[in-house]
Amino acid sequence: MKITRLDLDDTGSPEGLVTKILKAEPDLPVPVPVEELAQCVDITDIATLTTEGYEGGLITDDCKSEGVILVNAAARRGRRRFTIGHELGHFLIPTHRPAKSGQFLCSREDMRRWSVQENDAYARMEVEANRFSALLLMPPPILRGVMEKFRDPDLAHITELAGLFDVSKEPAARAYANYHHQPVAIAVVKDSIVLRIYKHTKFPRIGISYGSPVPRNSLFHYAAKSGQKITEVRQNGAELWLESDWGKRLPTLYEQVFYQQEGFALIMLWVEQEEEDEERDPEENRTARQRWQDRLSGRNRW
Numbered sequence: 001m002k003i004t005r006l007d008l009d010d011t012g013s014p015e016g017l018v019t020k021i022l023k024a025e026p027d028l029p030v031p032v033p034v035e036e037l038a039q040c041v042d043i044t045d046i047a048t049l050t051t052e053g054y055e056g057g058l059i060t061d062d063c064k065s066e067g068v069i070l071v072n073a074a075a076r077r078g079r080r081r082f083t084i085g086h087e088l089g090h091f092l093i094p095t096h097r098p099a100k101s102g103q104f105l106c107s108r109e110d111m112r113r114w115s116v117q118e119n120d121a122y123a124r125m126e127v128e129a130n131r132f133s134a135l136l137l138m139p140p141p142i143l144r145g146v147m148e149k150f151r152d153p154d155l156a157h158i159t160e161l162a163g164l165f166d167v168s169k170e171p172a173a174r175a176y177a178n179y180h181h182q183p184v185a186i187a188v189v190k191d192s193i194v195l196r197i198y199k200h201t202k203f204p205r206i207g208i209s210y211g212s213p214v215p216r217n218s219l220f221h222y223a224a225k226s227g228q229k230i231t232e233v234r235q236n237g238a239e240l241w242l243e244s245d246w247g248k249r250l251p252t253l254y255e256q257v258f259y260q261q262e263g264f265a266l267i268m269l270w271v272e273q274e275e276e277d278e279e280r281d282p283e284e285n286r287t288a289r290q291r292w293q294d295r296l297s298g299r300n301r302w
Helices: 014-024 034-040 077-092 121-137 140-147 156-165 169-179 219-226 288-301
Strands: 043-049 056-060 067-072 103-106 184-190 193-199 234-236 252-259 264-272
Touching: 014 077, 014 121, 034 043, 034 077, 034 121, 043 077, 056 077, 067 077, 077 103, 077 121, 077 169, 121 169, 140 156, 140 169, 156 169, 169 184, 169 193, 219 252, 219 264
Parallel strands: 043 067
Antiparallel strands: 056 067, 056 103, 184 193, 184 264, 234 252, 252 264
């Protein structure tokens, strides 16, 4: 790889940095060689982190002239790669300054932050580092090309994405929900409790909060004893998961479950929205009195 820090000058956002990386390395391979890339931009070593309770760390000087990335020794390969990307984000984003001079320490919860309150500077740095790592390991131009071949949503695609980009299933699930052309959401579940939900921008409002049990009538409970690792996609009641608006019918909802180890599971929710009829008469649902009053009003304006 030929990229250097000079190629990344005058860039401060995760999106800007990844854009410049892709410009400097137009033939960047997949899976992205994140350790080699780190070395090209002045990370001198990737070492084992022994501090209890943390997933990753970064040791650098105040000028960030060079740095050492630390990774939890127990991290699996996909988690390790995400951690390296996260710490590299701290190193490359100019506004990121550690609470303790020259040292970032990041917990597993830090690496699950995707939103932040306006005045929380620490959380903002963690969100940006996560965004940088996700964009770097699954570059959007490449990811979009892969997603084009996926038609109807299916959790089996998550395994394919995770293998192709060499990431864990959860970041693959998040990318899948964000980039699929259909409105889908994917809930991350541990011991029947909803931990997180990643969803498409067009997915309806979800009525289940983090820390709540999986709804009683979810496919998650009925299929658990079947022995299937990934269930079929089945229709279920939208009211189990979605908030309802008064007078508005809920869309058709489908569920699918991907059972994993140690009590974890992914639950995919997929909604079918009714297509709006562009040629529908705009006065179809108005009363005769309302139509007549509108016509009178129009006459009076002229």
